[in-house]
Amino acid sequence: MSAASYLLFRRGGGLWGVASDEVVRVAPHAAGLAVEAGATAFAADEVVGVVAGLAVRPLPLFVRRFWSEPGAGLALHAGEPLMIVDPRQPPPPFLSPPEASGGTPDV
Amino acid sequence: MDLSQSTPALGRSHLLVRAGEQVCALPVAAVRRVVRALSVHPLPGARPELAGLAEFAGEALAVLDLSRLLGAPLGPHPAFPVTVVVWAGPLERREAVGLAADEALEVVLIDDAAVVPGAGFLRGDAMVGARLVRVLDLERLGEDA
Numbered sequence: 001m002s003a004a005s006y007l008l009f010r011r012g013g014g015l016w017g018v019a020s021d022e023v024v025r026v027a028p029h030a031a032g033l034a035v036e037a038g039a040t041a042f043a044a045d046e047v048v049g050v051v052a053g054l055a056v057r058p059l060p061l062f063v064r065r066f067w068s069e070p071g072a073g074l075a076l077h078a079g080e081p082l083m084i085v086d087p088r089q090p091p092p093p094f095l096s097p098p099e100a101s102g103g104t105p106d107v
Numbered sequence: 108m109d110l111s112q113s114t115p116a117l118g119r120s121h122l123l124v125r126a127g128e129q130v131c132a133l134p135v136a137a138v139r140r141v142v143r144a145l146s147v148h149p150l151p152g153a154r155p156e157l158a159g160l161a162e163f164a165g166e167a168l169a170v171l172d173l174s175r176l177l178g179a180p181l182g183p184h185p186a187f188p189v190t191v192v193v194w195a196g197p198l199e200r201r202e203a204v205g206l207a208a209d210e211a212l213e214v215v216l217i218d219d220a221a222v223v224p225g226a227g228f229l230r231g232d233a234m235v236g237a238r239l240v241r242v243l244d245l246e247r248l249g250e251d252a
Contacts, residue, residue: 012151014160061196062169062204062248066157067150074160074167081148081160081167093152 005052006084008077009035009044011094015082017075018042020050022087034096037087041096051077056084069093118218123240124191125210127174131241132217132233139192139203141211145170158207163192170205176248177229177241195245204248217242 003019022037033044056073069091073084121132145161158170187207194201222231230244
């Protein structure tokens with residue numbers, strides 16, 4: 001997977017990237033942000049920015065062995081490793097939970 | 108004595124590394140670098156053996172928790188001040204990986220015949236002096252022991 005640019009965001013102490021041309025919008029959500037890409041909304045603590053020219057390489061053997069989520073590749077940004085995620089195969093720990101309806105449930 | 112070479116009559120060179128309450132032996136030929144603990148970024152949802160990702164030599168590097176790989180007790184103050192970067196995995200697909208550990212101790216020779224066979228990436232156990240050492244097979248790292 002390689003794109004011209006990626007939107008980078010922080011979540012769970014790590015740095016994550018999604019192809020910019022997949023991003024529909026970034027919206028406030030609960031205490032953080034939701035990065036909406038395709039039909040997926042990723043939960044984000046912070047959006048770092050958009051970067052071009054990332055060298056994305058396949059997931060190393062030992063990441064695939066011990067992390068069963070479908071990451072799309074690894075890259076470095078400013079000396080920090082980041083995981084590229086594919087909105088068509090989003091890692092469940094990063095999905096933004098739907099907003100509570102706020103209504104009273106039917107009994 | 109040049110310990111970087113294998114000396115059949117004496118054994119193979121291994122780097123002893125302390126991980127929690129255990130000491131393990133890594134083949135010296137597979138050790139790329141011993142560095143102060145790399146800054147590790149966790150991967151949510153990862154198994155506990157994968158401490159996270161770090162930057163090393165301009166690449167993203169997976170860092171494994173050596174104590175958890177060994178199933179070793181973590182000891183009283185688990186801080187993992189050292190990262191041992193090794194080549195690991197099947198020979199034709201080997202990759203650099205970091206092993207978070209407590210201390211790199213010394214290089215010793217371990218005779219193959221002195222290793223009581225284990226399973227998976229744990230090649231076996233051997234006595235080095237008065238110390239029981241777990242000898243690792245890094246080509247099989249990542250397999251269940």
